[in-house]
Amino acid sequence: MPATSPKKADAPxxxxxxxxxxxxxxxxxxxQQYQQDALIEVLTSAQEAFGYLTEDVLIYTARxxxxxxxxxxxxxxxxHFFSLKPQGEHSCIVCLGTACYVGKSNEIVEALEKxxxxxxxxxxxxxxxxxxxxxxxxxxxxxxxxxLDNQVLGKELPETTIAKVKAVLAGAPAAPSAAxxxxxxxxxxx
Amino acid sequence: xxxxxxxxxxxxxxxxxxxFRCRLLCxxxxxxxxxxxxxxxxxxxxxxxxxxxxxEVEAVATGCVGPCSRGxxxxxxxxxxxxxxxxxxxxxxxxxxxxxxxxxxxxALDDKMLPADWPFFxxxxxxxxxxxxxVDPEKLESYVARGGYTALGHALREMTPEEVCExxxxxxxRGRGGAGxxxxxxxxxxxxxxxxxxxxxxxxxEGDPGAYMDRTLMESDPHRVLEGMAIAGYAVxxxxxxxxxxxxxxxxxxxxxxxxxxxERRGLLGSRVLDSNFSFRxxxxxxxxxFVCGEETALMASIMGRxxxxxxxxxxxxxxxxxxxxxxxxxVETFGNIAAIIGNGAEWxxxxxxxxxxxxxxxxxxxxxxxxxxxxxxxxxxxxxxxYDIGGGIPGGRAFKAAQTGGPSGGCIPAExxxxxxxxxxxxxxxxxxxxxxxxxxxxxSCMPDVAKFFMEFCMDESCGKCTPCRVGTVQMxxxxxxxxxxxxxxxxxxxxxxxxxxxxxxxxxxLGQTAxxxxxxxxxxxxxxxxxHIKDHHCPAGVCQFGAKAV
Numbered sequence: 187m188p189a190t191s192p193k194k195a196d197a198p199x200x201x202x203x204x205x206x207x208x209x210x211x212x213x214x215x216x217x218q219q220y221q222q223d224a225l226i227e228v229l230t231s232a233q234e235a236f237g238y239l240t241e242d243v244l245i246y247t248a249r250x251x252x253x254x255x256x257x258x259x260x261x262x263x264x265x266h267f268f269s270l271k272p273q274g275e276h277s278c279i280v281c282l283g284t285a286c287y288v289g290k291s292n293e294i295v296e297a298l299e300k301x302x303x304x305x306x307x308x309x310x311x312x313x314x315x316x317x318x319x320x321x322x323x324x325x326x327x328x329x330x331x332x333x334l335d336n337q338v339l340g341k342e343l344p345e346t347t348i349a350k351v352k353a354v355l356a357g358a359p360a361a362p363s364a365a366x367x368x369x370x371x372x373x374x375x376x
Numbered sequence: 377x378x379x380x381x382x383x384x385x386x387x388x389x390x391x392x393x394x395x396f397r398c399r400l401l402c403x404x405x406x407x408x409x410x411x412x413x414x415x416x417x418x419x420x421x422x423x424x425x426x427x428x429x430x431x432e433v434e435a436v437a438t439g440c441v442g443p444c445s446r447g448x449x450x451x452x453x454x455x456x457x458x459x460x461x462x463x464x465x466x467x468x469x470x471x472x473x474x475x476x477x478x479x480x481x482x483x484a485l486d487d488k489m490l491p492a493d494w495p496f497f498x499x500x501x502x503x504x505x506x507x508x509x510x511v512d513p514e515k516l517e518s519y520v521a522r523g524g525y526t527a528l529g530h531a532l533r534e535m536t537p538e539e540v541c542e543x544x545x546x547x548x549x550r551g552r553g554g555a556g557x558x559x560x561x562x563x564x565x566x567x568x569x570x571x572x573x574x575x576x577x578x579x580x581x582e583g584d585p586g587a588y589m590d591r592t593l594m595e596s597d598p599h600r601v602l603e604g605m606a607i608a609g610y611a612v613x614x615x616x617x618x619x620x621x622x623x624x625x626x627x628x629x630x631x632x633x634x635x636x637x638x639x640e641r642r643g644l645l646g647s648r649v650l651d652s653n654f655s656f657r658x659x660x661x662x663x664x665x666x667f668v669c670g671e672e673t674a675l676m677a678s679i680m681g682r683x684x685x686x687x688x689x690x691x692x693x694x695x696x697x698x699x700x701x702x703x704x705x706x707x708v709e710t711f712g713n714i715a716a717i718i719g720n721g722a723e724w725x726x727x728x729x730x731x732x733x734x735x736x737x738x739x740x741x742x743x744x745x746x747x748x749x750x751x752x753x754x755x756x757x758x759x760x761x762x763x764y765d766i767g768g769g770i771p772g773g774r775a776f777k778a779a780q781t782g783g784p785s786g787g788c789i790p791a792e793x794x795x796x797x798x799x800x801x802x803x804x805x806x807x808x809x810x811x812x813x814x815x816x817x818x819x820x821x822s823c824m825p826d827v828a829k830f831f832m833e834f835c836m837d838e839s840c841g842k843c844t845p846c847r848v849g850t851v852q853m854x855x856x857x858x859x860x861x862x863x864x865x866x867x868x869x870x871x872x873x874x875x876x877x878x879x880x881x882x883x884x885x886x887x888l889g890q891t892a893x894x895x896x897x898x899x900x901x902x903x904x905x906x907x908x909x910h911i912k913d914h915h916c917p918a919g920v921c922q923f924g925a926k927a928v
Binding site: 221222223224225226227229230257260261264265266267268282283284285287288289320321322323324325326327328329331338339340 | 406407409410411443444445447582583584585586587588591592623624625661662663664665666667678679680681682683684685740742743744748749780783814816818822830831834837838840
């Protein structure tokens, strides 16, 4: 056992800041055997742990995968999924796919922007709410669709969305039934 | 596992299912979950337990049934009786459904029952989606009981790789990703391409807004895709497969992951598949949100962990793809067809569809139509049958204006072509494409220049920026369309717009740019008068565009 401990210290991994969230990144790195092609997977899990990609995370990832920083930065800014800015406590994503567009989802976005004084893609000043748009969630049968804190809301109108967002901001669980994602996990593991 | 054990597993599962007097199939695909399907499934399980019916009744969470706008859906399967489908089920209805079917109590539920001869179901021909809605996507046995993996066993034992390719070629199947390239030809090319290490890639990126058949297939019947990929791997000589799943589809990825693990544990994937000398591994790669990654060379770049930017072809992926090896890239839906073709024979498959386009195609029917959802229809069906028979017509009895197919790369089919058969050639002649299968119905409240602007905004956002015509051209086209829809354009602008369309189409590097002008072309072709009304009269016939005071 003692022989392994110095090795561990030398092994790639372990951020000097000692932030435990880097351990999660290390785990993914190890699972992917430090393969450079696993960059997107590493960034995805880093974003899950940190909420967004900090410069530190990008530098750390670049070092661990022995990739130039510009390369990592290029990938992180290319894909819509990655965000280099902190996200709000709650998120409301409005779908702008064709079916939702035909169902006038742009009016929902405009109403949200006006109501919460925030541009689509940005976070409110108090850091409570991020309003974003996406291209088609594939729930076209329920168009127009919005996603509030991972809860899909279907057949929305500007007023109903605003009411639900306000309820969530006031501390209520995401409508209509907050237990849903949990029970889904349970059924999956059962 | 060998084939005997496979058959034994299927038989054991069938015997187990037979023990139940009644099986309640609850749809657990994303649209139904979004409308409360999980709570319904829980309520059904609770009701069964509360009444002590565990030995007689089984609740199963299945894949997509089809009519997504009517979810959550429950299918009641009973021995010797016709299946009954309930729509818009609420948790409190669960006990009543049990009462009605098992206790034979007179419970009024008829208004939630979908008629057995409902055109939505009757007019379809399900090949890929045949088992979706009846199998449990998270259970390997369930798929095996429906005859799963027997086609793979048949291919491995009784066919040479060349014969498999030949069978696919004879079936006449064409790539379901949109372009319609003959799949058999592609398979032969990869098989003959020199190279030590070959790859099979399933494209499940599906960035088209309004299309979700790939997701549904991966969610509802993941093993069917895996089996198709394994057969392809055997046919072209690959031992590694990747399935590229769009980042927005976490449920699909989770179910695929589970399916791969289960298949590997039983020896249906991994090393020495079904006790043969063939080994095949499949890994999942998640996308991270980039429409351009649906393009094959960009998709390969993304799999290798780079920016998803396309590279010029040739060399085609069939010769030089992932890490320089020959790579077979097909759409997820194409792989979904493979097991059925090998299992039933090429002639069987070729008996559906038209002269040049064989088989059936999945469409995601959405927009201004009464029944939205996922349908699989024989190629060659008319648009009228889809919109009015299957879709149940336009809400509020409004007039059909156009159907948009193929997403941002496609075009619109106006009302005068409602009776033309839908196949690859006809759609192309009409200035549209089959695309991955999104079909959005629009009524007279849609403004066509505005629709074109919507798609151009999409292409502008999604352009990867590598080649100038696409990066700059889409922005300019969007600007011109914006001028048209806010009433500040002149006829000169329209002329320049058309010239620009041609330039972008001819000089872009990949499919995104080459097809970006299509929505403009097709709306100009059929609805030129609307453009002119905007420009000359400052009037929007559909009443969508706001002109304000600045119009001169």
